């Protein structure tokens with residue numbers, strides 16, 4: 001996607017130094033476009049844990065380069081296994097991290113150690129390129145859905161209102177995004193989409209990142225408090241909800257940013273279609289019951305008891321919003337049961353959020369068959 005006329009991906013190799021990888025420091029967006037250098041596995045682990053990179057597909061892609069860095073100092077079997085296990089532990093909920101590391105290990109393990117570093121960079125590049133193609137394909141299928149809804153719009157309706165939660169745009173993937181890809185394509189093809197952007201407390205990915213992305217692309221949008229969505233749906237102000245996801249079970253349960261479940265409940269109560277966009281790398285074929293078995297990241301309580309932003313001088317500031325002594329709890333994701341999901345938008349097209357729906361689209365990927 002373009003920022004000020006220049007096309008970027010969210011992770012890329014340095015053209016002059018092929019072992020150097022760059023990312024944007026997402027903790028600085030939207031105020032500052034800081035580009036970070038990554039050369040060591042530890043820097044990658046730090047970037048993932050501190051959310052300098054975030055978003056399920058991007059975490060996986062950056063971790064793949066982290067494995068390549070680790071192999072530069074120890075490309076033996078033990079080194080490979082140790083680095084893979086270490087990187088997989090950096091964040092617990094997004095399955096794309098495990099998917100990317102397992103794909104890397106499967107490619108590298110059969111090779112002689114001397115061949116592993118070059119192959120690791122190649123495979124990480126392939127993961128990135130594939131992510132871009134896959135998201136573009138999700139975008140095209142989502143565009144069909146949006147086009148259909150626009151064709152069925154109520155008489156006199158001037159725009160199609162889409163609500164999204166968290167950030168599932170290009171900066172959360174290598175490019176295009178998942179939930180935002182159809183929105184970008186609809187906007188580019190002339191459909192007057194307008195996006196309700198949930199602020200997404202406590203980390204405010206909606207306010208900081210989704211609003212920034214949509215603004216940079218010229219997509220009309222309005223920021224709302226997380227709790228406003230139900231009210232807007234009751235008043236006919238939401239035609240469609242699209243969100244991304246960090247893990248989808250074989251039966252179609254969806255883990256995504258905390259608060260997604262409440263949007264799905266409100267959508268069901270108001271007859272609003274609730275769609276989830278995902279690459280197949282987000283499906284965890286090993287898990288059946290999402291509420292019971294998807295590990296939910298618990299983050300620092302300070303993310304809830306404090307808000308972060310810029311002070312009047314434009315300097316980063318953190319302010320407590322509770323009485324001293326009030327503690328917080330901070331589950332970072334929740335699980336929306338498949339029964340509340342209208343459909344899944346994948347790179348192979350839409351499907352029902354069910355074991356049958358997923359298996360029919362991806363018979364080659366279901367490892368439990």
Ligand code: MRU
Nearest residue numbers: 054055056166168172244245257
């Ligand atoms: O904690 P984050 O910012 O990594 O959470 C991101 C989300 O929940 C996204 O919606 C999800 O990863 C899909 S990204 C295409």
